[in-house]
Amino acid sequence: MKNIVKLGLVFSVLAAGSAVASNDYTLGPRPLFLVADMDEGELKSKLEKCLDDKPKKSDFSIGHRGAALMFPEHTKESYMAAAKMGAGVLECDVTFTKDKELVCRHSQNDLHTTTDVLSHPDLAAKCSVPFTPANPEKGEKARVECRTTDFTLAEFKRLKGKMDGANPMATTPEAYMAGTPGWRTDLYASRGTLMTHAESIELFKALDVKMTPELKSAAVEMPYDGLTQQDYAQKMIEEYKEAGVKPSHVFVQSFNLDDVKYWISAEPKFGEQAVFLDARMYKNKLWEPTLADMKALKRAGVEFIAPPLFALVTLSSEGEIVPSEYAKMAKEADLDMIAWTLERSGPLGNGGGWYYQSVKDATNNDGDIFNLLDVLAQDVGVVGVFSDWPATTTFYANCVGL
Incomplete structure (x- = not known):
């Protein structure tokens, strides 16, 4: 006990x-x-x-x-x-930003699944592949790719870490970010200091x-x-x-x-x-x-x-x-x-x-x-x-x- x-x-x-x-x-x-x-x-x-x-x-x-x-x-x-x-x-895990500053991220191009970048419209617009909604009727998944090199360090520090995951059939950025696997949890994701x-x-x-x-x-x-x-x-x-x-x-x-x-x-x-x-x-x-x-x-x-x-x-x-x-x-x-x-x-x-x-x-x-x-x-x-x-x-x- x-x-x-x-x-x-x-x-x-x-x-x-x-x-x-x-x-x-x-x-x-x-x-x-x-x-x-x-x-x-x-x-x-x-x-x-x-x-x-x-x-x-x-x-x-x-x-x-x-x-x-x-x-x-x-x-x-x-x-x-x-x-x-x-x-x-x-x-x-070490990668770098647009201004070549080293930061901790598992991948240079995973910000769309590991951070709240899509909740910042001005930053989301800078992503290498801006968010494109899924088309469930055609079976087409959502497309998006956000890299650390899309942002300066100052912009990177505006982001908040979230549990890694995404809903590939989402039609909105909010729904896309809500993809945490069921065997994990969002209970301790209210803060995520990058x-x-x-x-x-x-x-x-x-x-x-x-x-x-x-x-x-x-x-x-x-x-x-x-x-x-x-x-x-x-x-x-x-x-x-x-x-x-x-x-x-x-x-x-x-x-x-x-x-x-x-x-x-x-x-x-x-x-x-x-x-x-x-x-x-x-x-x-x-x-x-x-x-x-x-x-x-x-x-x-x-x-x-x-x-x-x-x-x-x-x-x-x-x-x-x-x-x-x-x-x-x-x-x-x-x-x-x-x-x-x-x-x-x-x-x-x-x-x-x-x-x-x-x-x-x-x-x-x-x-x-x-x-x-x-x-x-x-x-x-x-x-x-x-x-x-x-x-x-x-x-x-x-x-x-x-």
Whole structure:
């Protein structure tokens, strides 16, 4: 019951606008709910004994866009909630505005689904693709695309973050923005403070957490107004230097291997913890991992590799979740592995969807999250897991001593 009683604490902190680090973490009722939903077994018995333990911060627990399951992603409120749940590492996805200022957004062209931009007529008119209503009779979806590069930083800061989602068959901007998935909530979306990258750094310092910025691919052609890809990658590093952040507290990441190699070469102290986000297994359906490729990454100076959850696990002939060949090869090549993204699939009764595709026959109830997490930690050997609700990952990490 202690965990349930503490649930209100995080929201009172958010309401007060406090950004001060605290050792008084709270996990709320979700770990209790998930453990209760597990099938009987040794792992469930072990986790049950930890339900009333005092939570501690863990670097194993990475706040994916903050706590995006219930808070608008990449907002101050989302980051603070994730830190209060004991996430030891927080993520700012980094992109840039029209005046080349770095800001926290998952994509350069997602403002129409993650902010209230369409409620500002003067700003909505500047979108790369202004809102065009859907035509339900013809089966035509609404069209709109709003990029950070459509706006100056001052204009960007007028926006408010909202839960990511849209109604593609909407005939009005208001209806289009009202598309939050049913398994999420708008209950904590009344405020959604957008942040620059530099502001996120100062917040994370105050929260006493490590940082994992992801350099996002540009939706505009590069170079952009004289800004080259390497300028962009370097600009992100410079903001950590200017803020006096130790390189050991930063895990820079990118899906672009050239970005990672650039940091390894040009900024070796930051490059030591550069993370290669691996999308090859779903961008190319014919791609297969090889040990030679994993070893080549290691020789190039890559120390961390981060694929989606499904790439690291598979099912045994007995139907048990076990490490995949990809995971075995990465381990043999001495690459540290990070997995993404837990708590981003809604209820698991349908097998868990995209993130669970390689083990869907073993994930038929929400408690199976912990079975997957246990294999990732104990058998695959991941060093961290991104989660949209870090309380789940923090609880597990605390209980097993990670």
